[in-house]
Amino acid sequence: xxxxxxxxxxxxxxxxxxxxxxxxxxxxxxxxxxxxxxxxxxxxxxxxxxxxxxxxxxxxxxxxxxxxxxxxxxxxxxxxxxxxxxxxxxxxxxxxxxxxxxxxxxxxxxxxxxxxxxxxxxxxxxxxxxxxxxxxxxxxxxxxxxxxxxxxxxxxxxxxxxxxxxxxxxxxxxxxxxxxxxxxxxxxxxxxxxxxxxx
DNA sequence: CAAGAGATCATCT
DNA sequence: GATGATCTCTTGA
Numbered sequence: 001x002x003x004x005x006x007x008x009x010x011x012x013x014x015x016x017x018x019x020x021x022x023x024x025x026x027x028x029x030x031x032x033x034x035x036x037x038x039x040x041x042x043x044x045x046x047x048x049x050x051x052x053x054x055x056x057x058x059x060x061x062x063x064x065x066x067x068x069x070x071x072x073x074x075x076x077x078x079x080x081x082x083x084x085x086x087x088x089x090x091x092x093x094x095x096x097x098x099x100x101x102x103x104x105x106x107x108x109x110x111x112x113x114x115x116x117x118x119x120x121x122x123x124x125x126x127x128x129x130x131x132x133x134x135x136x137x138x139x140x141x142x143x144x145x146x147x148x149x150x151x152x153x154x155x156x157x158x159x160x161x162x163x164x165x166x167x168x169x170x171x172x173x174x175x176x177x178x179x180x181x182x183x184x185x186x187x188x189x190x191x192x193x194x195x196x197x198x199x
Numbered sequence: 200c201a202a203g204a205g206a207t208c209a210t211c212t
Numbered sequence: 213g214a215t216g217a218t219c220t221c222t223t224g225a
Contacts, residue, residue, distance in 0.1 A: 037222080047217070054217070059211080062210080064210060064211085078209085079208070080216060081207070081208085081216060081218050082206075082209075083206065088217085099217095130217070131221070132219075172217075173217075174216085178224060196221055
Protein backbone atom coordinates (compact mmCIF):
# COMPACT_ATOMS: atom_id res chain seq x y z
CA UNK A 1 0.00 0.00 0.00
CA UNK A 2 1.43 3.33 -1.07
CA UNK A 3 1.41 5.87 1.74
CA UNK A 4 -1.21 8.59 1.44
CA UNK A 5 -0.07 11.47 3.59
CA UNK A 6 -2.42 14.38 4.13
CA UNK A 7 -0.45 17.60 3.82
CA UNK A 8 0.08 19.23 7.21
CA UNK A 9 0.25 22.85 8.26
CA UNK A 10 4.03 22.92 7.72
CA UNK A 11 3.50 22.43 3.97
CA UNK A 12 1.31 25.51 3.75
CA UNK A 13 3.75 27.58 5.78
CA UNK A 14 6.40 27.41 3.03
CA UNK A 15 6.95 30.43 0.76
CA UNK A 16 4.09 30.75 -1.75
CA UNK A 17 6.17 30.04 -4.84
CA UNK A 18 7.62 26.91 -3.26
CA UNK A 19 4.13 25.69 -2.47
CA UNK A 20 2.92 26.43 -5.99
CA UNK A 21 5.63 24.18 -7.42
CA UNK A 22 5.41 21.56 -4.68
CA UNK A 23 1.66 21.19 -5.25
CA UNK A 24 2.36 19.71 -8.69
CA UNK A 25 1.90 15.95 -8.43
CA UNK A 26 -0.11 16.16 -5.22
CA UNK A 27 -3.72 14.93 -5.01
CA UNK A 28 -6.67 17.22 -4.28
CA UNK A 29 -9.51 15.42 -2.54
CA UNK A 30 -13.09 16.47 -1.79
CA UNK A 31 -15.29 14.13 0.24
CA UNK A 32 -18.90 14.80 -0.67
CA UNK A 33 -22.00 12.68 -0.06
CA UNK A 34 -19.84 9.69 0.83
CA UNK A 35 -17.93 9.96 -2.43
CA UNK A 36 -14.23 10.74 -2.66
CA UNK A 37 -13.57 13.01 -5.61
CA UNK A 38 -9.87 13.04 -6.50
CA UNK A 39 -7.58 14.68 -9.03
CA UNK A 40 -3.82 15.05 -9.44
CA UNK A 41 -2.70 18.68 -9.51
CA UNK A 42 -0.86 19.46 -12.75
CA UNK A 43 -1.13 23.26 -13.02
CA UNK A 44 -1.07 26.15 -10.51
CA UNK A 45 -0.95 29.96 -10.53
CA UNK A 46 0.29 32.39 -7.88
CA UNK A 47 -1.47 35.61 -6.85
CA UNK A 48 0.89 37.40 -4.51
CA UNK A 49 0.76 40.57 -2.45
CA UNK A 50 -0.90 43.96 -2.71
CA UNK A 51 1.22 45.03 -5.69
CA UNK A 52 0.05 42.18 -7.92
CA UNK A 53 -2.52 43.91 -10.13
CA UNK A 54 -3.88 40.54 -11.24
CA UNK A 55 -4.83 39.65 -7.68
CA UNK A 56 -8.22 40.42 -6.20
CA UNK A 57 -6.31 41.58 -3.11
CA UNK A 58 -4.59 44.41 -5.01
CA UNK A 59 -7.60 46.61 -4.24
CA UNK A 60 -7.23 45.97 -0.54
CA UNK A 61 -9.12 43.94 2.01
CA UNK A 62 -12.82 43.61 1.21
CA UNK A 63 -15.59 41.24 2.18
CA UNK A 64 -14.52 38.92 -0.63
CA UNK A 65 -10.75 39.13 -0.28
CA UNK A 66 -10.42 39.08 3.51
CA UNK A 67 -9.81 35.32 3.33
CA UNK A 68 -6.66 36.03 1.31
CA UNK A 69 -5.39 38.17 4.18
CA UNK A 70 -5.99 35.37 6.68
CA UNK A 71 -3.70 32.54 7.80
CA UNK A 72 -2.47 29.86 5.35
CA UNK A 73 -4.03 26.45 4.56
CA UNK A 74 -7.56 27.64 3.93
CA UNK A 75 -9.67 27.53 0.74
CA UNK A 76 -10.49 30.72 -1.17
CA UNK A 77 -13.35 30.02 -3.57
CA UNK A 78 -15.16 32.60 -5.67
CA UNK A 79 -17.49 32.83 -8.66
CA UNK A 80 -16.13 34.14 -11.96
CA UNK A 81 -18.19 35.40 -14.87
CA UNK A 82 -21.32 34.57 -12.93
CA UNK A 83 -20.98 30.90 -13.84
CA UNK A 84 -17.80 29.15 -12.80
CA UNK A 85 -16.10 28.67 -9.46
CA UNK A 86 -12.35 28.97 -8.92
CA UNK A 87 -10.51 27.12 -6.14
CA UNK A 88 -7.50 28.69 -4.44
CA UNK A 89 -5.28 27.85 -1.49
CA UNK A 90 -4.46 30.73 0.85
CA UNK A 91 -0.77 31.08 1.70
CA UNK A 92 1.59 33.37 3.65
CA UNK A 93 1.12 34.65 7.17
CA UNK A 94 -1.85 36.67 8.34
CA UNK A 95 -2.19 40.12 6.75
CA UNK A 96 -0.06 39.21 3.72
CA UNK A 97 -2.56 38.51 0.89
CA UNK A 98 -1.54 35.55 -1.27
CA UNK A 99 -3.21 32.54 -2.83
CA UNK A 100 -2.55 29.77 -5.32
CA UNK A 101 -5.17 29.09 -7.98
CA UNK A 102 -5.44 25.42 -8.94
CA UNK A 103 -5.87 25.51 -12.72
CA UNK A 104 -5.93 21.87 -13.80
CA UNK A 105 -6.18 18.30 -12.51
CA UNK A 106 -5.45 14.97 -14.07
CA UNK A 107 -8.69 13.04 -13.40
CA UNK A 108 -8.46 10.12 -10.98
CA UNK A 109 -11.94 9.39 -9.62
CA UNK A 110 -13.27 6.27 -11.35
CA UNK A 111 -16.72 6.97 -9.91
CA UNK A 112 -17.37 9.98 -12.06
CA UNK A 113 -15.22 8.87 -14.99
CA UNK A 114 -14.87 11.63 -17.51
CA UNK A 115 -18.45 12.77 -17.75
CA UNK A 116 -18.82 16.55 -17.96
CA UNK A 117 -21.98 18.10 -16.59
CA UNK A 118 -21.18 21.18 -18.64
CA UNK A 119 -21.44 19.66 -22.05
CA UNK A 120 -23.37 16.49 -21.18
CA UNK A 121 -21.00 14.12 -22.88
CA UNK A 122 -17.70 12.38 -22.32
CA UNK A 123 -14.90 14.88 -21.93
CA UNK A 124 -11.35 13.49 -22.09
CA UNK A 125 -10.12 16.45 -20.00
CA UNK A 126 -12.94 17.18 -17.53
CA UNK A 127 -10.74 18.96 -14.99
CA UNK A 128 -8.43 20.95 -17.29
CA UNK A 129 -9.27 24.53 -16.35
CA UNK A 130 -10.08 26.22 -13.01
CA UNK A 131 -13.83 26.28 -13.63
CA UNK A 132 -13.97 22.74 -14.97
CA UNK A 133 -12.08 21.22 -12.05
CA UNK A 134 -14.53 22.71 -9.55
CA UNK A 135 -17.38 21.03 -11.38
CA UNK A 136 -15.37 17.81 -11.48
CA UNK A 137 -14.66 17.79 -7.74
CA UNK A 138 -18.10 19.24 -6.82
CA UNK A 139 -16.50 22.31 -5.26
CA UNK A 140 -18.59 25.45 -4.80
CA UNK A 141 -18.73 28.57 -2.66
CA UNK A 142 -20.13 26.72 0.35
CA UNK A 143 -16.54 25.56 0.91
CA UNK A 144 -15.10 29.07 0.91
CA UNK A 145 -12.87 29.49 3.96
CA UNK A 146 -12.73 25.78 4.80
CA UNK A 147 -9.47 24.54 6.34
CA UNK A 148 -7.50 22.12 4.17
CA UNK A 149 -6.30 20.39 7.34
CA UNK A 150 -9.76 18.86 7.88
CA UNK A 151 -11.51 15.81 6.42
CA UNK A 152 -13.71 17.36 3.73
CA UNK A 153 -11.33 19.18 1.42
CA UNK A 154 -7.63 18.39 1.61
CA UNK A 155 -4.48 17.46 -0.29
CA UNK A 156 -2.48 14.23 -0.16
CA UNK A 157 1.10 13.36 -0.99
CA UNK A 158 1.05 9.96 -2.66
CA UNK A 159 4.74 9.74 -3.39
CA UNK A 160 4.74 11.44 -6.78
CA UNK A 161 7.73 13.75 -7.07
CA UNK A 162 7.98 16.41 -9.78
CA UNK A 163 11.56 17.53 -10.32
CA UNK A 164 12.44 21.17 -10.93
CA UNK A 165 13.43 20.56 -14.56
CA UNK A 166 10.03 19.02 -15.23
CA UNK A 167 8.24 22.22 -14.19
CA UNK A 168 7.39 24.91 -16.74
CA UNK A 169 6.90 28.55 -15.60
CA UNK A 170 4.85 30.84 -17.87
CA UNK A 171 2.63 33.91 -17.81
CA UNK A 172 -0.73 33.66 -16.08
CA UNK A 173 -3.97 33.16 -18.02
CA UNK A 174 -6.89 35.58 -18.38
CA UNK A 175 -5.43 38.63 -16.65
CA UNK A 176 -4.99 41.10 -19.51
CA UNK A 177 -6.21 43.91 -17.24
CA UNK A 178 -3.17 43.54 -14.96
CA UNK A 179 -0.79 45.94 -16.79
CA UNK A 180 2.90 45.10 -16.18
CA UNK A 181 1.96 42.14 -13.96
CA UNK A 182 0.84 40.29 -17.09
CA UNK A 183 4.51 39.50 -17.68
CA UNK A 184 5.18 37.68 -14.41
CA UNK A 185 5.91 33.97 -14.93
CA UNK A 186 3.76 32.94 -12.00
CA UNK A 187 2.00 30.00 -13.65
CA UNK A 188 3.50 26.55 -13.12
CA UNK A 189 2.68 23.24 -14.77
CA UNK A 190 4.09 19.76 -15.26
CA UNK A 191 6.07 19.56 -18.49
CA UNK A 192 4.48 17.37 -21.17
CA UNK A 193 1.40 16.64 -19.05
CA UNK A 194 -1.66 16.11 -21.25
CA UNK A 195 -4.11 17.59 -18.76
CA UNK A 196 -2.70 21.12 -18.51
CA UNK A 197 -5.38 23.68 -19.48
CA UNK A 198 -3.34 25.53 -22.10
CA UNK A 199 0.17 25.22 -23.52
C1' DC B 200 -7.75 25.86 -36.60
C1' DA B 201 -8.56 30.80 -34.94
C1' DA B 202 -11.38 34.28 -33.46
C1' DG B 203 -15.54 36.10 -31.48
C1' DA B 204 -19.78 36.07 -28.98
C1' DG B 205 -22.68 34.96 -25.23
C1' DA B 206 -23.94 33.16 -20.72
C1' DT B 207 -24.86 35.26 -15.97
C1' DC B 208 -24.24 37.29 -11.18
C1' DA B 209 -21.51 38.53 -6.94
C1' DT B 210 -18.63 42.08 -6.03
C1' DC B 211 -17.03 46.63 -6.05
C1' DT B 212 -17.48 51.72 -7.70
C1' DG C 213 -23.75 50.39 -13.38
C1' DA C 214 -19.51 47.78 -14.98
C1' DT C 215 -16.73 43.96 -14.82
C1' DG C 216 -14.43 39.67 -14.66
C1' DA C 217 -8.19 34.60 -12.10
C1' DT C 218 -14.01 30.93 -17.67
C1' DC C 219 -15.88 27.87 -20.92
C1' DT C 220 -18.43 26.35 -24.88
C1' DC C 221 -20.39 27.03 -29.10
C1' DT C 222 -20.57 29.21 -33.70
C1' DT C 223 -18.60 31.11 -37.67
C1' DG C 224 -15.49 31.33 -41.37
C1' DA C 225 -11.11 30.54 -43.75
